[in-house]
Amino acid sequence: MTETKTSLLHEKKYPLYINGKPIYSDHNIPVYHKYTGELIASISKADKHHVHEAVSAAERTFQSDQLTAFQRSTILLKAANLMEQRREEFELSLVREVGKTRKDAAGELDRTINTIRLSAEEAKRIAGEMIPLQATEGADNRLGFTIRVPKGVIGVITPFNYPLLLGVHKIAPALAAGNTIVIKPATATPLATFGLVELLEEAGLPKGYVNIITGSGSEVGEWLLEDERIAMYTFTGSGEVGKHIKERSGLRPVALELGNNSPNIVHEDADLDLAAKLTASRSFHNAGQACIAVQRLYVHQSVLNEFTESYLAYVQQLKVGDPEKPETDVGPMISEKEAIRSEKWVNEAIEQGAKALLPVKREGAILYPTVLVDTNPSMKVVCKEVFAPIVCIIPYQDIEEAFHSANQSEYGLQAGIFTRDLQLAMKAAKVLQYGGVIINDVSTYRNDVMPYGGVKNSGIGKEGPHYAIQEMTDERMVVMNL
């Protein structure tokens, strides 16, 4: 598909990739280095017939070329090993196409390799269950059990912020389960997907299993949603597009991983240094563009000053700038437009009475870590998903008030609480209306083996290889009359 194994780092034209064949379309879309602004590649814009062909290729492959579970597992394991060998190239490519720092890119690579391995292991454990039909009178001569069968063609749509990891969270379990795929990566960060599919095929995945179509979501994404041959859609991205996908997919299942405005509670009995250190480091990684990044920090009034001082000291140590420098902690956002949008939200909050504890500063696509106090619940920086390096510190007197405020959100992906009180920790686990509650760590904690997914407007369905495989397979009942 790509010309050389180091192709991710060279300026080049990326074709559509359908049934193992590169297809160059007449229209190209540029891909820029998110820090320097240089042109690093261009991708082909798919037409409607390309989308149709990609789905046809995936459907034919599904019907004709069934790999065994053992073969699927072996291919995935080999791909993980190949990625480990080429991690420098993948990391640098992420730094350039996303604007990720070297540290964040290394973290994404670690987790991606781990997720491919977890999926390889899961491929060998897909099983149904025995059903005790004898529980019903007159069924003694029946044997009942379930098997799990792949759904068919899975339509995958991914966002810009973790193009490799979030692609792998969909592609690896889909393959482990025996499905075939058509993927539309984000237009701003499409290159990682090409590198991943190249590795999978080098590891032995037959052509036609993963097909890549590129182009804008409003056109190419829509054509993908129109195709009734797609058995299931799995999407990570904004709530707006997620809702649209749900409306368009009719009775077909969807898995939607959407936004959040993550609350984190620091209670009066917390280990304040631990809380300050972890919240500071996970408020601004990936320039705040992570769906579970710390956004709202609810701090007990009695420890507010001590916590805030310690938090700011950690934040001030963060190095902002060129993401390619190994020491950088905070790099650019995905575009200057997004940085300007975030800066406007900050200025609007300040006009409405909020105060910034550090100078509000933007240089092009870089927004410096921004910490706000004296906010109110209706400000955008509090009630919406900021998806930027912006944090609001909000005091509370009573823990019930903190739980109530944390739940005052249309979202429900993950929340964090710092406390040494086991009873309180368990209460938080029950009352916080989130898909995950993290105790003595931040909302941002994600171990790729765990079930991950939100409630309310944060989506439907769970990821994590084991759980994604449940979503991407059908349970089939088998009854034998003996």
Ligand code: NDP
């Ligand atoms: P978007 O929703 O804008 O885009 C996501 C993907 O959907 C892109 O590939 C986009 O294409 C495509 N798309 C856009 N419009 C349509 C359409 N009409 N039909 C089909 N596909 C479409 O999200 P972002 O890329 O901006 O990512 C940020 C969002 O992702 C945030 O809200 C964040 O919270 C969420 N997210 C959630 C995570 C989770 O696990 N819950 C993890 C990471 C991010 P194109 O790029 O061409 O516009």
